[in-house]
Amino acid sequence: YKVNKAEFMTSGTKPSHYPPTELPEIAFGGASNVGKSSLINSLVGRTKLVKTSKTPGHTQTINFFNINDAMVFVDLPGYGFAKVPLSVKAAWGPMIEGYLAGRPTLRAMVCVMDLRRGVRDDDMMLIESAPLFGIQPILVFTKADKYGRNAAQQRRREIAKDLNCPPGELLLYSSTKGEGGEALWDRIRQVTGV
Numbered sequence: 001y002k003v004n005k006a007e008f009m010t011s012g013t014k015p016s017h018y019p020p021t022e023l024p025e026i027a028f029g030g031a032s033n034v035g036k037s038s039l040i041n042s043l044v045g046r047t048k049l050v051k052t053s054k055t056p057g058h059t060q061t062i063n064f065f066n067i068n069d070a071m072v073f074v075d076l077p078g079y080g081f082a083k084v085p086l087s088v089k090a091a092w093g094p095m096i097e098g099y100l101a102g103r104p105t106l107r108a109m110v111c112v113m114d115l116r117r118g119v120r121d122d123d124m125m126l127i128e129s130a131p132l133f134g135i136q137p138i139l140v141f142t143k144a145d146k147y148g149r150n151a152a153q154q155r156r157r158e159i160a161k162d163l164n165c166p167p168g169e170l171l172l173y174s175s176t177k178g179e180g181g182e183a184l185w186d187r188i189r190q191v192t193g194v
């Protein structure tokens with residue numbers, strides 16, 4: 001899938017800030033530092049569309065990006081960063097719920113995880129919340145380049161066994177090597193119909 005346009009639209013913390021629901025939407029969620037920004041950037045072939053940062057932001061916003069005037073990518077604030085103030089942590093759930101509940105155009109939630117860390121409790125909450133809002137979770141395990149090819153497949157089977165799902169449902173990704181983009185785009189195009 002060729003991305004000709006990838007543009008920041010707006011960011012916000014509550015529904016009145018969000019753009020009108022016109023185009024099909026794909027949300028991206030994951031723990032802080034899991035590699036979510038890198039994944040979105042590599043997926044759209046830009047280096048700095050989503051700003052990556054080593055320090056956790058104290059203001060967490062939901063960021064919207066127009067992709068090819070055909071769909072909207074939504075970057076949800078990362079969760080689970082120990083150094084984020086409690087008030088920010090407490091605001092995360094209601095903010096995500098408010099977003100999920102108000103987007104009839106949302107087609108899927110890409111749950112970004114680290115292949116080494118596997119599925120944590122926080123991740124499980126995000127994965128399990130998707131069907132409650134009528135959408136599919138797409139499970140992506142990034143930093144797959146930290147393993148050799150066979151070891152990565154082994155790790156994938158282990159996680160699939162824990163989740164009680166076929167290994168084929170788990171997508172492996174590497175932003176540094178640019179691997180896994182095709183399979184992820186296939187899923188995104190399937191759910192958006194683009």
Ligand code: GDP
Pocket residue numbers: 030031032033034035036037038039052053054078142143144145146173174175176177
């Ligand atoms: P975010 O907080 O989830 O948006 O994470 P970032 O995209 O900022 O990435 C966090 C750190 O992981 C950075 O140091 C990245 O360079 C590194 N990283 C992200 N994706 C990959 C990947 O696919 N492979 C490797 N080896 N490192 C990655």
